[in-house]
Amino acid sequence: MQPSILDRYQGLVDLGEIEHDPAQEDIAGRLDALGHQLAVYRLALKSSALGWLFARKAVAPPRGLYVWGEVGRGKTMLMDLFFEAAPQVTKRRVHFHAFMQDVHARIHDWRQKKKHGEVKGDEPVVPVADALADEAVLLCFDEFHVTDIADAMILGRLFSRLFARGVVVVATSNVPPERLYENGLNRALFVPFLGLLAERMEVAQLASRTDFRMEKLGGVKVWHVPADDSARHALESAWRRIAGETGGAPACLRLLGRELKVPKAARGAARFGFHELCEVPLGPADYLAIAEGFHTVIVDGVPQMDEATRNEARRFITLIDTLYDNRVKLLVSAAAEPDALWTGSDGYESFAFARTASRLMEMRSADYMALPHGRPDSAASGDATGLVET
Template identity: 50%
Template sequence: MDSSPNSPLAAEPAATPAVSTSEGPLPALRARIAAGLIAADPAQELAAEKLQDLWRRTRGYDPKVEPPDTGGFLGRFFRRKPVEEAPDGTPLGLYLVGEVGRGKSMLMDLFFASADVARKKRLHFHQFMQQAHRRIFEWKKQHGDATDPIPPLADSIVAEAALLCFDEFQVHDIADAMILGRLFEALFARGVVIVATSNTTPDDLFKGKPGRDAFLPFIALIKKRIEVMMLDSARDYRRDRIRGLPTWHVPPDGRAERALDAAFEELTGERHAPSTRLTLLGRAVEIPQAARGVARFDFDDVCGKPLGPADYLAIATHFHTVVLDAIPRLSPDNADKARRFITLIDALYEHRVKLVASAEDVPDRLYQRGENAAMFERTASRLMEMQSQEYLALPHLT
């Protein structure tokens, strides 16, 4: 199965569960609790029960994959079934919604690892949409605008996955909103089951954005084909993890790099993560590593390139934590990088993004000479505050 970057479903690797999941997510969760790997949480147990029910209903699930259509656009159009006529026996999916750090991704990983479905994929939703746009672009380049790219895109997706598990389901981009309704309608018509985690209820997706009225049918479709469940855990386990980590490492040597590696793995469950990109206003912001709402950059990746406030805002709203390697000393000699760094920290601070970094010195001594040294005093103050337990306890603002 193709999982190259050009595949429509190049999957983000899921964390490997420490306990066997062969009997489903609920026994796996209870085994983790019994082994002392995690604490018991009634809200997580309720969600695991719901996922266990879906696990039972999807055992052996394998909807028929139609052969590629050769009859052109009209043939594909008349072959499509509306959602109301989706394959008999298609199980409803599950949309698990709750605040950051409540264990949604962990629960979905337990479900995904145990799911007895021959064709299944788990990936970050933003990654899925990037790949969908890429495939649509390639289709139009090959076939022109006279044919509809959505049915063949859906065909290619269902050929690889009858079960799709999406982490961090969010819709911020108008380009995503424009295709989601038709793409998901086509996937549901082909019998695809979708499980998703999100910080946002379906009714609040794309809220306050221009063009939302045209997005409302997609929300109705989601609520019809995917059961929504709130995960009401009172405890933020992600914040518990980061509050136990040192967040500022001096100097940026091998020891600091290993500390940042360990922090990234602790927060994401992954030693290395794939790259991704954020697309806004026709531009792409490259993220060298991204997983579970955590982005990792070298300083030059994010401050050595011509990025601006809108780019840093996109990073701050998409990621709850940034791991930043090798912040240098700042001065008029690297004024452009210093200015971008100030803008980046302003965006992260305003959105309560958590920062784990290595640097040449403590914040107060990073920028000590030149005309902008006084301006940097506010940034240094914010960097110091961002290391405090009070700041680390604050929720991320998207």
């Protein structure tokens, strides 16, 4: 038998990787209970020879769990433990923003097929929900939040169908359900969705005593010059504090139609080499996925740049702008201080690098490090991973 989530949680406490917290332990127990119910549900689905329609009507799916709490309280860690231990039903874990991007892309694709006579009907949400339900019985969402009216207007229909198909949902969020899409346009049309969540998901607040993430980063030097063995050792030590002694694992972020490889990821943090971020053809969408998916990013080996590495310089500028806008914590080993990274002549890069250097200096400050993850105009912040382990 696999160890329970509570056993895994206690194991991390015993190893000294985390501190014991009663609120976290309570959520771990709730997730364990859901895991047991999922195991029974899985057997019921597996035993039916008549397909999903009869199987899922024969046994009611368990209610999911909506866990909310302030940033850095351990929501991602607990979701990690649950997803790893969840029974072998088809399952998917994804940042909620990325999930909704996927939904809109599927709706667009359905409408294109409708134009060419490849599908019938007038309503794309139901067939899209059916396709999602075929792919996963368990959906785990990091950072469940709603700020976009296009999302808000389809969530009721989408989730009604998902729940009717027997899909079980587990989600983390920084706000309770009643604050989703708060002050949003036409919110009255969104309110029935909240009733659906209350019916199909239990709600639990993770009221931990402190921001454990900031405790792990407290006193950690974030900019190391030069990028030598000493800097690599310092970043490795910082990474172990954040990711735990296992050191994380390779992962990927799902973008529309492709995947972005992440060399190492753990507990809402990611580690890259400069070449993996800026010497390959990545663009704004890739950097946004990283910024929304991880609260902390470590980058090894940032070099000085000039006209010969203009493309790399432009990608680095875009990367830093995106991380800054999303309040991502950044730890770096570099060949020089921020204001000396660009050694080229005057031009666009010189102007843009001046802004980049200013932002990098601000990102080293205690005030910046204390900011919650996520854009200030968004309800998103904190514990996202939005990834699949590879």
